[in-house]
Amino acid sequence: MKIRHQLRQLQIFQEVVRTGSLSKAARRLELSQPAVSTAIANLEQEVGFLLFRRNRLGTELTPEAHYLVEGVEKVMASVKHLDELSDGLRQGRAGKLILGCMPGLSPTTMPEIMANYLHDFPDSNLSLQTFSSTRIRDWVAEGQFDIGVIEVQDDLHELEISSFAMRMHLAVPANSPLNGKPVITASDLDRIPLITLDEHHQSTLKLKNALRAVQAKCHVVIETHLFPSAITLVNAGVGHALVDPVSAYNFLMRRDCGLSIVPFEPGINLDIALITSRFHPLSRQCKHFLPYLVDGLEKWQTRALQPLSVNTAAC
CATH class of the missing domain: 3.40.190.10 (Periplasmic binding protein-like II)
Incomplete structure (x- = not known):
């Protein structure tokens, strides 16, 4: 027989099992004892067997009800989880x-x-x-x-x-003739060895346009795909690189950092x-x-x- 009982009936059944008494369950749930008795009777009608018998000690589960308890506990635990999940989704915490x-x-x-x-x-x-x-x-x-x-x-x-x-900065190796300058301009990079990202990357295109505007020769010695790779090559003394501020700051934090991070003019943003x-x-x-x-x-x-x-x- 398919069980189609209400969750409220299961909650009442669960509380009677926990307290061992219809009257105690009624007090815990803030219901009248007749209301608890009616709910249990309706549940018994749906499942098709008795759930409780009275003895000299009070109310005891029938053998069939003992098996039902485990299933009810799982259902009520799932309902509780669903409530918590709904609260979490509503409050933006879940998912x-x-x-x-x-x-x-x-x-x-x-x-x-x-x-x-x-x-x-x-x-x-x-x-x-x-x-x-x-x-x-x-x-x-x-x-x-x-x-x-x-x-x-x-x-x-x-x-x-x-x-x-994100305003970009120039990473300058320790062996650079530009070391010590507070600001480096596009004119300063004339024929200076450069490390750039791929030729179609926005930073490379903007840098080449800045050099072209002052008629400075762009001398790219290495192309790479990522700013962290470029700045590592600068640290090795291979050349100079225009890098994003996050990569620059992260490299400045390294113990093996031997380069300088210098403002570049004209300002180029990532x-x-x-x-x-x-x-x-x-x-x-x-x-x-x-x-x-x-x-x-x-x-x-x-x-x-x-x-x-x-x-x-x-x-």
């Missing part, structure tokens, strides 16, 4: 938030932002995924990722975008985009997390406008 992040910000900046969020929402479940900006763009548009932080690129029409501009899907609704947790993400990116945007050092970047 998994998947954040896709470009490699430059993924190792340090994004974990710091996530840690700040988890301090206030400790029951949240977050996932940080590091991929190329193009892949993150596609997966956010498809709804596979909730949020993305990428380098600005074309074809973002399916996305909601918040833009950030354009960053915080993206969400235009066609997939945001979860409550995503809405709660976004202000933390925006705040963290805005702080780096502000820091990057100052001469970058360990002290200024840490403030």
